[in-house]
Amino acid sequence: MSIFSNFSREAKFLFKQKHLWAFYAVVVCLSAFAVYSGISEANHQQATIERLLEKEAIDRENVIAKQKDYGSAAYYTFHLTYSEPSAMAFAAMGQRDIYPWKHRIRMLALEGQIYETDADNPELSFLGRFDFAFLVSILLPLFVILLLHDLRASERSAGRYDLLVVTAKNQHSLWLSRAVILSLSLAAALLIPFVVGAIVSQAPFADVVLMVLVVLAHLLFWMVISLVFVTSKKAIKQSSAQIASVLLSVWLLVTVLVPVVSDLVINKMVTGPSGGEIMLTQREAVNDAWDLPAEDTWTEFLKTHPQWQGKTTMDSPFFEWKWYYAFQQVGDQKASALATAYRDAIIKKDQLAGQFALLSPPMLTQRILSAIATTDTQAALVYQQQIRQFHKSLREFYYPLMFNKAEFSLETLKAQPQYSTYERAHKKHMENN
Amino acid sequence: MQKEVLIADSLSVSFNHQTVLDEVSFSVAKGEVFALLGGNGAGKSTTLKTFLGTVSPHSGIAKVMGLNVTSEIDKIRAKVAYLPESVTLYGHLTGVENIQYFLALAQVNCTDADIEQALKRVALQQNAWHKKMSFYSKGMRQKTAIALALLRNAPVLFLDEPTSGLDPNAIDEFNQLIANLATEGTTVFMVTHDVYGACHIAHRIGLLDQGKIVGMFERGGQTNIDTEAVHAAFSARNRP
Structure with missing residues (x-):
């Protein structure tokens, strides 16, 4: 008799049990809710970006109309930078709950502007979000344990x-068939709402397939763990409650203990500056510059911008925009080492977390899902780099106008860089990779 | 001499260093009804489970149709049918569905007509056939399980306290059924503590006490085994 007839027999048998239908209905509801809340959050983030872009366009027009020089125009103009949620973000919000995904940037010292949101209350990162990734990485193992722990003990x-x-011709194929049918049904209950969500979000087919495979792999891991233990000789005399206790202990170990311990170890192994330190260093540098001789600022500035040598003479001994922006630039230069250390520490921590995740399949699943959805730490760092690139392009636009004392023209300002260009380029880059 | 279908040769079983079966030896011939009689904890069910392969012998040999239970249990299970003491089939399935499920499990092909015939043979009332098993009485569940055992068409039948929970009429019908099966060549091995039932149905009775065979009683031609003698031996060993 083929394996398919075993599956067919067990499917007919199992689905005559009403409580199983009720269980799977609850799983479908949970999955649908997770997908719905993910889509809502992604739509909300997208709508926020679009609303802010609209407001920014109006605001910029009004602000620029009132300016008489390029320095004021640069000072009073805000630029929205943002990282749009990917089409798969609905399934795994990942680090978007921890790292900011939008900033309002001015052509002042940048590092402080990037990290000032680090002072936000990170409650959400502790609570976690009930998205599809959470459902799959944290709750899926519990569903599998619930379904399989009493496979044999209940009999x-x-x-x-x-x-x-x-009676059974082959008792091992009996337990295996039951476990496979129960697990496949669980996969269907979890994945049907996800696939619907992916269609609604117009997610790329390859990414959807990849996520489905990750979910199935995680499910397979827990099915095998449960099945091996449930059908082991050791478990033959144990009650359902005892078997469930053992399996839940394994779940606690890999889902809670390993991530908590790894977090402690990683934080002990890798230390780096905080966002607040970077912000303070940069702001102190900027504030101190007001009291320092202008020459000190120019010396530092020219180390990185030698092309403006000979153009640093000031018409006023008290204030000039090019000097103001120069010491903003120097502020960034002073915070640069800290910013690099901060970034290196995040990358190192992320790499170590990836290694520890090999000990925790739920953690690994969550990381892979976030990577597919481009909501992982890597994506957050890429966004930060985009902000720096954009900010650099602003400086490159304004510095020639200020240092060459160009005649002020509103027409010229229309050509100032737009962040949306970078966002589009980034998207293209991500798609290609 | 009829061929020996079941053989227990110096069979010993122990759990947690405690001997449950101690060097038990007997054999059962083809078409014979053999009853293993004993009080609670005598080792009857352990003997039966050893033949079914759900308990492993500590030493000695147990064979079914020449196949060793320790090395050829899958082959043995294809040739035997088993009727547990307390039949608990699946409550969410009907009687017929339960039979269909267990037959599929055993990979035995039976038509609906075969199932109907078996259910009629065990006298399960027809209006219960398609009712959920959770509504069945103990006797009805027992009859369903007997029908299943019949449909397995197995040459060896293992029965664990088969008449417990059956009403007197059902017991008579059951005894008749077993006698017919034995006549047709089915070997029946039953464990029971029902002295009168065993004397009525069995060709031979082995009396088991504290894991040892302490007596063997045999039918003399057409005469049933002497109930008084068996009862006296049983009572002597099982006084409160």
Whole structure:
């Protein structure tokens, strides 16, 4: 008799049990809710970006109309930088709950502007978000344990075990068939709402397939763990409650203990400056510059911008925009080492977390899902780099106008860089990779 | 001499260093009804489970149709049918569905007509056939399991307290059924503590006490085994 007829027999048998239908209905509802809340959050983030872009366009027009020189125009103009949620973000919000995904940037010292949101209350990162990735990485193992822990013990306690074992042509294929049918049904209950969500979000087919494979791999891991233990010789005399306790201990170990311990170890192994330190260093540098001789600022500035040598003479001994922006630039230069150390520490921590995740399949699953959805730490760092590139392009636009004392023209300002160009280029880059 | 279908040769079983079966030896011939009689904890069910392969012998040999239970249990299970003491089939399935499920499990092909015939043979009332098993009485569940065992068409039948929970009429019908099966060549091995039932149905009775065979009683031609003698031996060993 083929394996398919075993599956067919067990499917007919299992689905005559009403409580299973009720269980799968609950899973479908949970999955649908996770997908719905993910889509809502992604739509909300997208709508926020679009709303802010609209407001920014109006605001910029009004602000620029009132300016008489390029320095004021650069000072009063805000630029929205943002990282749009990917089409798969609905399934795994990942680090978007921790790292900011939008900033309002001015042509002042940049590092402080990037990290000032680090002072936000990170409550959400502790609570976690009930998205599809959470459902799959944290709750899926519990569903599998719930379905499979009493696969054999329930037959023993009901007094059917001997009859089943003696009657079955192959008792191992009996337990395996039951476990496979129960697990596949669970996969369907979890994945149907996800696929619907992916269609609604117009997610790329390859990414959807990849996520489905990750979900199935995680499910397979827990199915095998549960099945091996449930059908082991050691478990033959154990009650359902005892078996469930053992499996739940494994779940606690890999889902809670390993991530918590790895977090402690990683933070002990890798230390780096905080966002607040970077912001303070940069702001102190900028504030101190007001009291320092202008020459000190120019010396530092020219180390990185030698092309403006000979153009640093000031018409006023008290204030000039090019000097103001020069010491903003120097502020960034002073914070640069800290910013690099901060970034290196994040990358190192992320790499170590990736290694520890090999000990925790739920953690690994969550990381892979976030990577597919481009909501991982890597994506957050890429966004930060985009902000720096954009900010650099602003300086490259304004510095020639200020240092060459160009005649002020509103027409010229229309050509100032737009962040949307970078966002589009980034998207293209991500798609190509 | 009829061929020996079941053989227990110096069979010993122990759990947690405690001997449950101690060097038990007997054999059962083809078409014979053999009853293993004993009080609670005598080792009857352990003997039966050893033949079914759900308990492993500590030493000695147990064979079914020449196949060793320790090395050829899958082959043995294809040739035997088992009727547990307390039949608990699946409550969410009907009687017929339960039979269909267990037959599929055993990979035995039976038509609906075969199932109907078996259910009629065990006298399960027809209006119960398609009712959920959770509504069945103990006797009805027992009859369903007997029908299943019949449909397995197995040459060896293992029965664990087969008449417990059956009403007197059902017991008579059951005894008749077993006698017919034995006549047709089915070997029946039953464990029971029902002295009168065993004397009525069995060709031979082995009396088991504290894991040892302490007596063997045999039918003399057409005469049933002497109930008084068996009862006296049983009572002597099982006084409160």
